[in-house]
Ligand SMILES: Nc1ncnc2c1ncn2[C@@H]1O[C@H](COP(=O)(O)OP(=O)(O)OP(=O)(O)O)[C@@H](O)[C@H]1O
């Protein structure tokens with residue numbers, strides 16, 4: 199018993215660096231990103247007194263004097279103008295008109311000479327419950343607003359989920375585009391990588407090594423370098439256009455860059471190893487004599503392929519497709535450099551929110567959507583491969 | 591199955607007995623031609639793998655309904671020959687004819703040959719039933735007929751209960767029988783087997799040998815069977831082709847290759863033998879007198895290709911030697927001394943020294959014991975002894 203416990207202890211000790219690494223660099227960032235997506239303290243932080251009073255409000259009746267006094271006290275206590283700006287932006291996105299109302303209110307409150315008696319005297323809009331409702335909702339430390347916004351949904355005044363207006367509905371289009379581009383890349387990788395893996399697996403010696411090295415080499419080069427190389431190759435005066443025109447296949451230069459074609463070409467190249475290697479590793483475990491056996495039993499090579507090699511290698515194709523697809527939906531640099539404005543993928547949007555507008559909530563929410571899509575895909579794959587026949 | 595085996599066994603013993611007695615003087619030349627109407631012919635087949643010559647200028651005819659074994663040491667080109675017949679490999683030169691038609695350019699899937707691979711090559715993602723149905727589906731047969739023929743094939747190999755299993759859920763012997771059923775179910779013109787029993791244990795192998803032999807007889811199949819197990823080749827085949835370095839050293843019935851080895855390689859590769867060097871003194875009427883280094887003269891059966899004065903080997907099977915106290919005028923007799931004697935259950939193995947030359951004798955179980963040091967005469971008839979022609983170069987020199 200104790201020997202066993204000490205063995206467990208020892209293995210845990212040996213695993214500790216790995217576990218710590220995972221916790222520090224994977225679990226924690228993931229968790230904090232996800233919590234960013236649902237946490238919302240921009241308002242609660244600044245309005246602690248209002249939060250207490252509003253908890254007792256019935257959400258329908260006009261604001262009571264206590265509510266107004268609490269809010270005035272809170273607003274007067276705010277010193278951090280940046281935080282105030284955040285709060286206003288947050289409230290304004292829930293209820294338009296808040297920006298003007300707030301600036302009017304704060305400037306009136308800062309008027310030491312003639313302090314207003316209550317909020318309604320500053321602006322009539324403070325009588326209307328909708329504005330208070332927006333504050334009450336914004337006070338909750340948890341919000342589904344970002345998550346809903348990530349898929350172009352929002353809550354209306356009654357708190358019901360509805361589609362955002364068309365001019366704000368860009369995420370869903372980009373999500374669909376992301377999946378579509380990833381699917382195109384996955385298909386292109388299958389179309390190129392599957393025959394490639396079959397040929398590599400059927401060869402031996404140095405020929406096989408050369409084929410595998412050709413596929414592995416891109417993996418050892420920086421992604422940025424590869425993308426930059428494609429940037430040069432795909433230009434109007436680039437190598438590919440020159441060759442096409444030299445061969446007389448096209449009369450003028452073909453637009454290959456800043457559009458979908460270029461993105462798919464470059465991403466396919468970059469992701470090809472993730473398709474070839476899993477397929478190859480499955481193919482080399484398939485006994486060499488199955489295809490000759492099928493032929494001797496009267497199967498035309500094509501039928502032998504469809505009935506024997508294809509079903510046996512499907513596991514590798516599925517694993518490769520999953521790897522490629524999941525990597526592709528997270529792609530950022532390649533579409534950013536090679537794609538046009540209509541080819542930006544979800545990661546660009548995440549980067550925009552995270553770096554461009556410091557909206558960590560939205561960045562986190564889109565990240566959660568991406569993660570959820572990945573997990574769904576993976577569970578489908580796991581389900582499919584669990585009852586895979588022919589596994590030995 | 592048990593009943594069939596017990597029925598077969600006495601027959602098998604009888605064959606062996608007959609082999610012991612027969613003078614077996616028929617010339618090997620006759621055995622080069624198939625006993626039945628010729629169905630497959632390898633015509634001057636040569637195969638190179640890069641610079642390596644694996645099969646060299648090989649001629650071989652196989653009769654319809656015949657069971658031919660290709661027997662030889664590892665790397666002698668047996669598999670290569672089979673692969674060329676099945677269409678997996680192309681000969682570098684020469685023609686393969688099946689039923690009078692050259693098949694060199696016919697792709698494998700149109701050759702209509704059932705192949706049983708050494709490693710079975712069952713499709714792991716299909717059940718036993720689907721594996722056996724595969725060749726029938728490829729031939730576009732109807733569902734009902736396929737089901738019917740699969741059922742019969744499974745009955746034949748006694749695996750009806752395993753129909754829905756996958757190959758990985760079967761024992762080696764069962765997989766072997768599935769492979770056999772799959773290769774036979776479409777009634778191919780020829781069945782090719784590449785060491786199909788190599789992976790089985792001894793008991794199962796012997797049972798499968800009898801099963802395959804029985805199927806061959808019942809269905810009248812033409813079978814080409816590759817093995818490097820000589821007893822397997824002898825028990826199963828109509829004829830045995832002994833391979834060495836890409837060439838056929840000898841082809842003949844099991845009795846011919848055992849009793850009348852044409853070359854030293856065949857004599858040594860098949861069974862155990864005593865080889866004694868000597869010079870041919872006289873040849874008359876199918877018998878040759880060979881003088882040994884010790885001065886003793888031995889009379890032996892001989893077939894063509896040996897001239898007087900040639901240096902030859904005499905091959906005497908250990909079980910053909912009898913030990914006697916007194917010289918026997920009717921037989922060849924060598925004076926020997928017993929050096930060792932080992933009881934081996936079914937026989938007594940006695941090691942002898944004829945002068946400095948070692949000899950081995952296998953005596954019947956009932957034989958008396960021989961103490962080391964005992965002087966005995968090793969006696970054998972002229973018919974139990976073969977003159978083995980010298981290798982090619984020497985033979986030509988002798989003939990000219
Ligand atoms: N694809 C190949 N490429 C190169 N050499 C080969 C190839 N296949 C076989 N050989 C060589 O040809 C020779 C004969 O091989 P083969 O497989 O015919 O022998 P075998 O008689 O079947 O032997 P075993 O009893 O070991 O199966 C061997 O020396 C082998 O190394």
Ligand SMILES: [Mg+2]
Pocket residue numbers: 668669670784
């Ligand atoms: Mg072989």
